[in-house]
Amino acid sequence: MxxxxxxxxxxxxxxxxxxxxxxxxxxxxxxxxxxxxxxxxxxCLYFTANSLARTVGRMAEEAFGDTGISPAHAFLMMLVNERPGLTQKELTQVLQLAPSTVTRFVDSLQRKGLVVRELEGKLSRVSPTDAGLQLKGPIAKAWKSLYRRYSEILGEEEGKHLTAMVSKANRTLEEGG
Incomplete structure (x- = not known):
């Protein structure tokens, strides 16, 4: 073990x-x-960033428990609910995930009846089903719950500041790497 x-x-x-x-x-x-x-x-940035990701990941999994999908899948659902017909390539770029990961996410959400794929030649467009659209409210509620939880622990301003710093560091490292 x-x-x-x-x-x-x-x-x-x-x-x-x-x-x-x-x-x-x-x-x-x-x-x-x-x-x-x-x-x-x-x-060590590597150690602390991974530790933070695991901690926030556990909190997010708890917050999203009632939605029936993971927080990562929820990001994809939010995008296709707001912009039906996004291509998988666009989803890959916005979510900053590997194409194979986005394909797995879409496959999983399709099996659950939450999205459909529409093929246009070589393009695969993803749109929500009625069941997927019905998740808008529960997803928003879960994000608010997660935000409230870490804001209560860190303080709202500290949470916002930490998010901004991590986002900036990520962009800087991506550009420099």
């Missing part, structure tokens, strides 16, 4: 985890005894 698959919900869980995973127990003790390692991880 790896660290990624073990959910620690309490001190007892953590103790059991460390007992079953001695290499992580060693790392935990090393980090407690050597603040340099902990400082290094907490000052």
């Amino acid at each position: 790896g660290i990624d698959t073990f959910k620690v919900r309490s001190a007892a869980d953590f103790s059991r985890f460390l007992t079953k995973e001695p290499r992580f127990f060693y790392l935990y003790i090393q980090m407690k005894c050597d603040p340099t390692l902990s400082t290094y991880l907490n000052n």
Whole structure:
């Protein structure tokens, strides 16, 4: 069992985890005894960005539980609900995802009866079904719920500031990479 698959919900869980995973127990003790390692991880953009993504991802999954789709699928649904007939290429560009990922998302939403594909030669246009359009309200409610939750924890202004900083850093790194 790896660290990624073990959910620690309490001190007892953590103790059991460390007992079953001695290499992580060693790392935990090393980090407690050597603040340099902990400082290094907490000052590493890669580590902190991924940790933040996992934390916000869990919050988003909870907020979207009642919609029946994931937060990532909800972004695609929002786009096709607002602009029916978007091509998969346009979705790929706007969502900044690989074409194969967008294809999987569309396939999944199509199986659920939320979108349809319309072929125009080599172009594949995606539009919502009536069931997909009915998700507009629940998706908006889920986003508001997620926003409220992290705003209550971080503070609304801090949440806005963090979002702006992460977005700017992402654009800068994309342009420079």
